[in-house]
Amino acid sequence: MRSSPAVSLAPSPPGWAGLAVATDPRTALAMPGLRPFFPETVWSEAPEAATAWVFAEDAPAAAPPRIIRVGPGPWPWARFGARIGRAALLAAEQAMPGLVREGTRGSGLVAAPEAATFLAAMREARVAGPAGLPDPGAAGLGVAPGDAVLVLDRCEAGCARAVRAMWDSARAVAAGRPVIAVRIGTGQATLPGAIGPFAAWTLIEAAAEWHGLEDDGLARIAAAAGVSVYAQAARPAFGDPHDTPLERFARLLAATRFADPFRQVPCSAEEALTIMASWQRAASENRRIAVACGMASWKRARLGAALASEAGPPAFRRSTRGAVAEASRRGGAIAVWATREPPGLRKAAAAAGVAVLRVEDGFLRSAGLGAGFLPGGSIALDARGVAYDPAIASDLEVILAETAFPPAMLARAARLRAALLGRGITKYNLPGADAPPDVAAGRRRVLVPGQVEDDASVRLGAMAGPRKNLDLLRAAREAEPEAFILYRPHPDVAAGYRAGHVLPADALAFADVVQEGAAMPDLLDWTDTVHTITSLTGFEALLRGKRVVCQGMPFYAGWGLTEDRQALPRRTRRLSLDALVAGALIAYPRCMDPVTELPCPPEVLVDRLTQPAAWRAGRAALLRRMQGRLMAGLARRGWLR
Template structure:
């Protein structure tokens, strides 16, 4: 048998995303199912297979019968399946040129997302060469086959149709689109699920605003959907107008979200979707205009603002973390730690100064940009780096304390510089240069306001004390000195936190192919020094600019 693979990639226009090549395996019909029932369940949960990126049939009302005629001439005969006015849908197998075949019937003349139909259907009538038969059996829908073909023949039992669906999956050759080599069915399902989740979120986004020019190429890919081109607007008001006209949402950078914009969007009925840098971001600083390889796309709020819910908080509070997902999170965490990866780089070579006294408790206090949005939202009035160091000393009177200035502040681009002499009134050392990862490996504990360094310290098994309310506080893994929302009443294991924060919430782009990818791909590129900066010519100019700004201050 031959044919188009059941599992296919969306039509990304900028790279070859092929995930399966048709029928190259010699697996036959004899013997047990070549694909497990568990993998059928994984496909059902992921809702992938067929053209899953096509427009959905909107609604949740049950559908009694789905008819898949191969030609207009078959319609009248198939109407015999009408059950006294029961919900019946005509979804042609080859919709081109059909027009309105039968007035008053639920006819879908264009390609549709099959899962939006089969999730609600009780019965499917289709020809044996129709891949919807396999998808229906995976979805648990009963099927009647009209003519023989790859996916079934008249009279086939449910078990026989299941075997054919399993065979179609088993006979394909699965391909890793990031490296071109072979991969497995489970990995392909995971990747397609990642793509489906992103496309489902992107489907509503009609316009974007507040994105810096040097990020736009990546943002277009993060927010791409084949059915809706993304339009960038110079002003939020223009973006709201575009989105209102298109019946969609506006994607906006959180620093560009004003109370007035929120009120205007609410008045116009336009949803706002916040887009912000991810937690394993790139091989360079955003302040050096290095485009992000990871972002978060949050329709509820944003992760750094504890005043309201966010998609991340919802994931951490409500998601079920399967043993397989937890194992994946553990492996990802171990890779990140072994490679010395932090938000902006992979670094295991940096020299860390020795402790003043071996055996004495060593505490790191990472400085922050004092007007950063996470500080304003989660600092509860505390913004001063000097005050943070002072509070750390009060909490740790006998410890050796190191203060690390934020690199954007040290570079002269952002607010928060404190003279070393003032810091050293409370700390034992000011440490600069190198990556964050080697420092975290060297210390016993970290005191943070809202810094991501606290989460990176948790990955390495370090004690973390939170003077503010970062997104990782309140889940039973940190010592929290600031108020934590009641919404975070759930205790999580470290691997569950990692699964939510690094796998389920953010989005990633492969810096080599530009395709949306799982975190493991980006982490692997960073660890292997294959992640490069598309705009690397800008960084030297930004460093010169930073030195001039620091001198002027």
Template sequence: MRRTLPLTQLSRSIAFPRATAADAAHLAAFWPEYRLAPAARASLLAVAEGDPPPRLPPSAGLIRYAPGLLRAPRFGQRGRPVALMPCGPLPAMLREAPLAPPPPADAAALYRAGQAAAQAARARVGGEPCLPDPGAARLRLPPRAAVLVLDPCDPSRLAAARAALASALAVAAGRPLLLARDPAARPGQPPLLRPPPGARLLNVRLSPWTLLDLAEDLHGASAEMALLAAAAGVRVAGRQLDPAPRWAALIAATRCADPFLERPWPFERALEQLAHWQAAQRENRQVAVCLGMAPWKRARIAALFAHAGGTPGFTGRPERAIALARQQGGAIAAWAGRVPEGFRARCEAEGVRLLTVEDGFIRSRGLGARFLPGAAYAVDDRGVYYDPARPSALERLLATAEFPPALLSRAAALRAAIVARGVSKYNLAGAAPPGAAPLVAAPPGRPRLLVPGQVEDDASVRLGGGPIRRNLALLRAVRAAHPEAWLVYKPHPDLEAGFRKGRLPAAALAGLADQVVTGTPLPALLPLVDAVHTLTSLSGFEALLRGVRVVTYGQPFYAGWGLTEDRAPPPRRGRPLSLDALVAGTLILFPRQVDPVTELPCPPELILERLDDPTAWKVSPLTLHRGAEGWLRGWVSRLRGLR
């Protein structure tokens, strides 16, 4: 007979024999008091509830674990739990006795539990994930007015289901009576209960929170639904349940872990992550097809738009994209640089929503021109952030969003981390040239102005550059405005790497730039200059993060909010923003991030962690030739006397 031992009786090693190595490393984070060991040498073997038990070594014990109330959704084929509940002696109200009295808890635990229950109710997380959550209004039913009976759709529970229906009928007293499938019931199982006269059957799987929106009184509740009902303030079998002691028992029985960095987490962080993933599920389900995505980007883009139902398809044909979007009732996600002229108008005429996709602002550890997939993306349902001709989603967000103190504090911490780590868009390696010469060799007393070069055929320059569209013209304008300044010109990294055309000859720079700096990351230069003068370069945004004065000659997304000196002020803007509000909108609220390791939606703070790990950023073997191609182009340019 296999033993199930209390954790206190086991030595400190654990194995997960039915998990992959990567999954086992994550699962071990739920038991930080134990070290991960091979199954043959571990004293404790852990398997998921429902899995067949493994063969136990003579001295090993067995525990089982289940997802519990905080179940994580899947994104395509990928998913990781954020909470687990070891099976064993649990309070009755966490099993199948929802009205059983909860165990006692101290005042601090009760306060924490009440806050956590309210957090779950606000975010509508907990219970079966990824079910439709239309709410009462979209179902055209009155909120909190019905006596709701949950059908378990399980023949072994028929007697209990009939008793719940009889109890509901006895207390309905003229109130609407609804019958609904229990959200946790197995898909495809037929309902057990027939609605009596005057009652309505909701014979579709709905989110627990939509059902609780409808209910004034809940009958036939499982232990799980009773916990959620207590958090939502819905009576269970005529009783108003206090959420605090019940959620205190839940917190005590639940283990939580960071799905990305494999470390223990508090219960509240698990709730936050589930809320983030729930929002990602809603957004991603809207995308029916992706258009114009280069083959080397498709795996990452599929992860960007993955949801519990799978991933969108890809096509390179605009007409095919419109047809698929109409057929599936979804949106088209198109790479912004490959959207055909007039395509947005065609989509509007066909009643199809168009989302443009572009690289985000903290992209990767390497150049996109070398076909390195990014981790952050700007997804825009209005335009594209670098085109000031029409309002973009980012512009609207910055113009209208509220920035509460907690969000501003988070933005300040993110900004400080970016500066401390020396993070930029591409995070390229580099150092000062050999010798002890300073990076910026300005004589004393001369203002030091950095002019970052841009790829001149880039869409941000073509669309947002204003009257100046060339690096040479920008240098001339800065020199004319500041004849006494020491101008430092830094070519764009793609030009330095040889991937794009537009490197300026030394003769053209003579008399304009006092110094040309190559091979040095931007964060190393910014503390050494007094101001950055730019067309639309992201270098201006990165300078703002570091407290450097910025002068814009085009109309970049960060201009027009009172933080820059704008030579060609953008239209429509004008709301004054604090720097942390700009950071909150641009780096937290607007972009979407995909963890390059797990390929799950993640917060921007995680990308900073991944930038410390070179192994997280992998170039496809099919595109390794881009490194040699860039070196060869750069060598040819230098041979011709270009810099």
């Protein structure tokens, strides 16, 4: 996403500072979390003493004289089931029609160059209007860019006569250009053949002319983007009609407030745009998902929230037959947990014309073990394959192979990488009491992270290389005969949840020490080289500038950043480390805030991963820990291998 200027577009309009503000009860119920949008006001604990009131809808006749009216304006308020995300708020005072014309913070309008830069960033992020609508671009409407005359049908009976008149006038001046009626409401269409609804940027990019009933926020964005806008009714409170389209858009920005819904504080326009872009993407993906399949029962609450749309969460089904039938009935796709896909699903879905998305954990996961039934903080939805299976080019591989990462995204990736290192973030973020061992100066230090031997990433990603932890240790010793090798058992294996236990005596035939108790960030700082099959520890070592040797073909291998013992001929592109981070941690996964259960940028998840209280384990997790302790004890006695 192109970066907008780091200016504050959250205004303090004249006369608002120090107001004692009360919230209409209807607004308080419908729009919790308003306070961060109004940092300069005093929220009155005694409504009768308030000097101004906030209303989200029309105020009653007996309302006080000073009314601050708020609403979404042209900004996406994203609905994910019962959860609503708000990062931008259009706010104007009923008693001050000149508010937007007079500017903000006593310094006049938002500058036109800043408004133009922000508009370009909005276009790139596809942020404007309702979240999650189909966004196929002008080609999806069957027209060339900038060639259509659009007539916006509000689908309201009370507007029917005006909409028909607008249709007739638009056709009269079309001069041979295609005239398209587009639905922008949820009721019965007034105009026969009306299509949509579609995302705002699809409409803007298709339009030469924009015919609507109101000079609203979307019309202002369209006009600023170069579309000729014809509105039947003007709104004088939104600026001077003699302004240029860009100046009118700047006035719209001047009346917009931005707040971070995760940290509950005011934020810059750029920060809010990043949040809204994550919602647009998630809402668009979720809108097409009808059924979730193969989801373990303990994951369903979190995954239901992660995959919910404005219609609510998807239906959960266990069998191929049930999943395909329900997806066909609802007209949507199936999201299936990649390692729990029921037999015959892909074939049956293809026969029924149903799309299948594979779901897996993202690379930033949680403050605790997934095998311990702790829900994750990120997932990946992949329409092609899965990131750990090199037999098929996954969506992640296509992103890494084909995306032209712009400088702003690479800079964001560099900042994200610095935050991960500064806070010691890894996949599971487990504490550790032991310090890495002292090693004689000049001796190479090698970390060999154990893996779950029956994990799909090993079964599929090992290709022709080692698939057992003991074989990995042997290969590391053969490659590094003089090195000090530390073997770190996989935490799921050490906890007794998964397969792959190596008896210490066997491990010490190749390793100098076996250590479970050190925190992974400390080990990564300590080591010079990591030898792995496909472990995410190799990726985490790359983030720290370490040498990484891959016996298998994980997602981060084959791009010129690792020493690879296997080859994948189709991976020919050479990536920078920041490009790898941009693809794997920003463009590919879906991050979820464990507190609000709203989609969030990865930067928010990084913050949450340093807050253990945000990660609450349920009853299933407690029972799982008891089982793990029993299995780990048996493994240490050599009774399980």
